[in-house]
Amino acid sequence: MIDFVGKKQWFFLISAIVMGVAIISLAAFKLQPGIDFSGGTSMTINFTPKVEQSESPQFQSQLRQEVTNFGHPEAIIQFQRESRDFFVRMKFISPEEVSELRDRLEANFQRDVEISVPLEMSPTIAAETARNAGIAVIIAAVAMLLYIVWAFRRMPKPFRWGTCAIIALIHNVLIVVGIFSILGQVANVEVDAMFITGLLAVVGYSINNTVVVFDRIRENMSKGISPDFAVTVNSSIIETLGRSLNTSLTTLCVILALFLFGGATIHHFILVLLIGLLAGTYSSLFIAGPLLVVWEKREWRQLFSWLPFVKKPAY
């Protein structure tokens, strides 16, 4: 029998490194908020006749000048090669101001100008969206914690079970968020409202997974298969291994297919699910259960004692 629980420090170490990277990246780069969360106006400016590739740099700099004169030096302006129009993102402006801008551009560029606004959001609404999303995740996590505590009430110290499940959940969410903060830095990937929906799915998935493993530990505890809690947890993990891997594989089939062949509009969203699925499978097997063992056996301090920098006593 493979001793997963015995190798727990390795699993913890891997997770600690990944989470550390995620936290550092979050602290350094933060997340690239989309208009959903930062507020603002995005627009496509289309000139008729179309702007030629060769004249695009000149147009771009003149457009930058115009937009700055309009009172928006913060605007991001990009020339889109395929559609030969300009994508502009700036602080929130009203529809009246959009048409005012359009009139100005028409006058100064001597071309017909069409502006379409795919998304705009006032900063108050954006802040509210972000806040509500945060509240939703926190309340949901607390409610699930309470249910797990209740469902495992016959176990000694049920609160620990709930806490470990929530730690596994935070682990998964953190990894997803961390990866997106790196992606935001290197590939300008923005987080939008769909990202939040994806995170909610990750939350649901990781709790589901952890509960299945915990359920087996609970069953084996009441059967009394071993006086050693570590052995009980280890055999529970091994017994549920088949289920965990198969469920993950089947879900992976669908998500991977959607990631590889699905439409562009859901690409980032599916990526959230994909990372969450992998992290969720890992944490339900190698983090949640072993963490329970550590807590049960009060091994916190020994856990990382072999690391040179943890040598000094905790207090």
Place this chain on the structure above:
Amino acid sequence: MLIFILILFGFALWSIVPVNTKLLSPNGLMLGLDLKGGSQLLYKADLSKKDPSITDAEAMSSVIEKIQRRVNLYGTTEPTIQKQGADRILVQLPGVEDISEAISLIGKTALLDFREQKLDENGDPMLDDKGNWVFQDEPAKAEGRDGEERELTGEYLKHAHRDIDPYKGSVVVIEWDSEGGYLFEKITERNLYKPLAIFLDNEIISAPIVQSIIQAGTRGQIEGNFTMGEAENLAIQLNSGALDVPLTIIGQENVDPTLGADSIQKSKQAAIIGIILLLLFMLLYYRLPGLIACISLGIYGAFLLAIFNAFPITLTLSGIAGAILSLGMAVDANILIFERMKDELRGGRTLGAAVEAGFNRAWTAIRDSNITTFIACAILIWLGTSGTFHASMVSGFAITLFIGVALSMFTAIVITRTFLRLLVGSRLVTNLAAYGVIT
């Protein structure tokens, strides 16, 4: 039990495969704006400017009703207009791509009134720096039939429509009700051969010279260098009545229908590939029970679509995400059961006993994991009613996930079990290898 399942299944099939496979078409599943394209606008009402004699809620419902009328007159198909929170209104216009016109149509207060010329102390018309006439700040008033002074506003309009004037181009022809006609007659009488300004939302539209006293009940016309569309919009706004409070736009989102359609097409194919892989995996790994799982997942899919079809659930991208996750959980329930069954078979139990034990043992895991999901969903649905733009997205996810998970419990516990019992009871296949156990 089998008969019960078959009846349900037949019912589900009947409801999703109607006469000419309208599934996924406009008349089949209701698709959200993010899937079929269109625009949504979020307005904030300035309730501080309302008439103090009515409550906030009354002002809001009156505004919503008038917006509804405007949108209907504009001719959009299946618009939705919802109140969000205390002072917000969400307007969804499916299929409308260029919404700049729609924005000005919906959001304008459209308060119509007439103003008389301002005169200086000598009784001559006052002029501003540019040499234009200056008009009063207050709407023109006249004594009504009952002798009381009243402002003549759009309130007294009976009807307005766009027309073409041979000399002035597009104009809006207005027709007063009897009181309005009476007031208008008095005002035109007083201002004969003088300019009378037409104001809309406190902005001057035009200031024609009154050429004749307009008799009660007859028509007047509003000129102002309108394009045909502008005249049409103004007529719509006047007919629907002025909004009780001014609105400002605080959010808008436009999804290009073609982009949405392309993305859906690809995603649909991808989902089909993924599901086929999933079913293949189940079949190869779990063999006979895998086949049963495939059948019960098929029934699960039919039920899910039937529910989406039967209830007013608008399917959005996030809703589909919820459905995918619930599919994963449905598969998971089957896997949990089969793994348990295999354990029991390896332990030497008979087929029948293993099936029963497999279900009983797997039940606690399925129950607890799904209840935690239910709890999370319930909270998200509850929070999803708050008034932000994307709240509907979160609740859309939670609703489909909730339904999907409830259904997945049903398919695993009732349908898969019934089929497995039947199969085992029939003693058609007793070779354990068919159940994925190598002895």
